[in-house]
Amino acid sequence: MSLYARQLNINDLERSLAVETAAFPPAEAATREKVIEYRLTVCPEICIGLFLRAGASLPSPIPHDIPFVEDSTPSDDVLLAHVISTKTTNKPVKDEDMDYPRNWKEDPQGDYAVGHNKNGRTIALHALAVAPDYQRVGLGKAIMRVYIQRTKSLNAADRISILTYDRLVPYYQRLGFEHYGKSESEYAGVAWHDLVSDINNKSRKTNANWDVVLHTIFASLHTFHQGIFGEDQATNDKLDRDIFPKWIPTMCVESSHLKDGLG
Incomplete structure (x- = not known):
């Protein structure tokens, strides 16, 4: 199949950064060190990318079942979209979950007061980004389907939580997220909304x-x-x-x- 998903890693840094900066305005896009490099280093297992094989055409319509591959893939395949996350012990995402420890490179797997918490059972989804040339064809929904299914199969978390803008609340509700209203988070001075998807079948x-x-x-x-x-x-x-x-x-x-x- 021409489309596939796989776990991201630090070798995908430049491609992920390109997708992120192209998909969002400068004030909203993740920075290189904070969002991309930090998260792809400390918790790559909960970060995935959607790829198109080199030379292949984008299928239409987008298939419902996109395979997840575990092996390394060719470097010239095209990254179309990514989901980048951390874990937290909070249910709705808090300000400390959005942040990152400034000295994380000294001990990437250490325990810090902010950022990724490896003991958390909530996935804080920070970035769902689709490259502009591939937007509005269903790739955002497609990568989220893969992401939710993989999280369930690995029993990696009990829920996925998102902070998003008012205008995007209906989009995530269509993906199965429950709207919890305006968030207490004031991160970056934005009026956020909390959405949560309970994925724990038990x-x-x-x-x-x-x-x-x-x-x-x-x-x-x-x-x-x-x-x-x-x-x-x-x-x-x-x-x-x-x-x-x-x-x-x-x-x-x-x-x-x-x-x-x-x-």
């Missing part, structure tokens, strides 16, 4: 299982009080409305709270 399955448990409890209690009070609808309605809702919260944590770590 968490969603757990929540779904609790919904089944609660439904079963209500059904059993309803059958029980019908056996006592018969078909007296007024009494049944009162129990359903006034009594059971007070019992259930004492028996288990409400399923909607599980995702917040309360259960």
Whole structure:
């Protein structure tokens, strides 16, 4: 296939920098040392590129399933788009996640107060960039599909979080991200918006299982009080409305709270 994705590395620095600076205005583009060199050095495993093989034409339409290759690829293949990220222990992206340690080159895999946190389970997606000559043909959506699927398959994180501009909120919502509203982040003086995509299937399955448990409890209690009070609808309605809702919260944590770590 002419299109493929692979993990980026420091050897892709110049190509990634070219895509980044071409895709964004100077005030918005990542700097060489901060975003590109730092992140491709300390956490290349969560940075990927979408490539077109040298001499090949861009397929139309863009295929839904683009292969991810693990091996090195020819240096003359064309980088069309990239996703560059770090990890964090925060759920929405914070200012410290956007930053980088100035002395990181002394110990690239060290623990710092800002930047990449290797123990985090949230991927802070900093850059989704598509080269201008290849924009508006679906490559942004294509690389995000690959990125999300790879993150899931590696169990690399529980969620992907993004800070973005107001105008891009609908775009990321179409990719499955949930809009959390205006961000507390004031990084670079921008009015950011928080978006999060929960990719941990286990968490969603757990929540779904609790919904089944609660439904079963209500059904059993309803059958029980019908056996006592018969078909007296007024009494049944009162129990359903006034009594059971007070019992259930004492028996288990409400399923909607599980995702917040309360259960």
